Amino acid sequence: MPQDKGLVLIVEDEAHIADLERLYLTRDGFGVHVESDGRAGLAAVRRLRPVAIVLDLGLPGLDGVEFCRRLRDGGDWTPLLMVTARDEEADRIVGLELGADDYLTKPFSPRELAARVRTVLRRAAGPPGEPVLTIDALTLDPSRRSVHLDGRPVELTTTEFNLLAYLMRHPGQVFSRAQLQAHVWGYADYRDGRVVDVYVSQLRGKLRDASPIRTVRGVGYSADPT
The missing domain is CATH 3.40.50.2300 (Response regulator)
Incomplete structure (x- = not known):
């Protein structure tokens, strides 16, 4: 081959x-x-x-x-x-x-x-030809694999980027940890939802107050404008 x-x-x-x-x-x-x-x-x-x-x-x-x-x-x-x-x-x-x-x-x-x-x-x-996603001062360009906050670049790992992009594609929609694992990682390990929590924590650390990710207690996460 x-x-x-x-x-x-x-x-x-x-x-x-x-x-x-x-x-x-x-x-x-x-x-x-x-x-x-x-x-x-x-x-x-x-x-x-x-x-x-x-x-x-x-x-x-x-x-x-x-x-x-x-x-x-x-x-x-x-x-x-x-x-x-x-x-x-x-x-x-x-x-x-x-x-x-x-x-x-x-x-x-x-x-x-x-x-x-x-x-x-x-x-x-990522999918080809997808438009730039924006929530407040945060912009994500899927085709360029880039994220900017107030015009300044933010360095993300591949999985951090994919998780943020998935949430920003569905603003206001709440996803469980298993749903995020299935859509972002391509599989769901119901014993290890902690993996999603780790990446959410890392994103919040890098985006600080501008992070659009909201925790819905007992359910999961969503991306919402402030």
């Missing part, structure tokens, strides 16, 4: 897992490059400019958490799917707070991994 969907960087120190990920992503039409440690992975991001990154959190040396921190602190917002063998909520939340776009817990189906990568990239691309 021609590898015409772009290059995915896998940063994984377990060779058998990396081989499976490479196999299924290659079958899906992606080019794949593998690194086994965090420092080499960061260098590969700068050198190869992948369309997406599959990152193991439990790397030796420079671990996945520090990898993600350095990547985002450097202004690189390449879509990132993190993989962890640890099932504790805290590990997932830390990764998401640092700017990961999605996660999988080992063991996982390699078919699901490929599907998650496709979903993250599809969300990052």
Whole structure:
């Protein structure tokens, strides 16, 4: 199959897992490059400019958490799917707070991994030709993947952008956490609504008083003008 969907960087120190990920992503039409440690992975991001990154959190040396921190602190917002063998909520939340776009817990189906990568990239691309969205002093341009507040740019991760865009497309409409997971993440994990709360908190931190996101207690979230 021609590898015409772009290059995915896998940063994984377990060779058998990396081989499976490479196999299924290659079958899906992606080019794949593998690194086994965090420092080499960061260098590969700068050198190869992948369309997406599959990152193991439990790397030796420079671990996945520090990898993600350095990547985002450097202004690189390449879509990132993190993989962890640890099932504790805290590990997932830390990764998401640092700017990961999605996660999988080992063991996982390699078919699901490929599907998650496709979903993250599809969300990052957004629908073509969509008009600019505005609520008060906040503007969001889906085609340019840009957000401005009072004319000043606001840096958002891929998932922060997608969540804000979805809410702004439906002003005043209240969505449950499961509904937001289904529409923004492409799946709903009813045991893990906390993921949505993390991203809402991050958006509010970046938008401060201009955040249009309102909590509807016992239901979910909506985007409303002040």
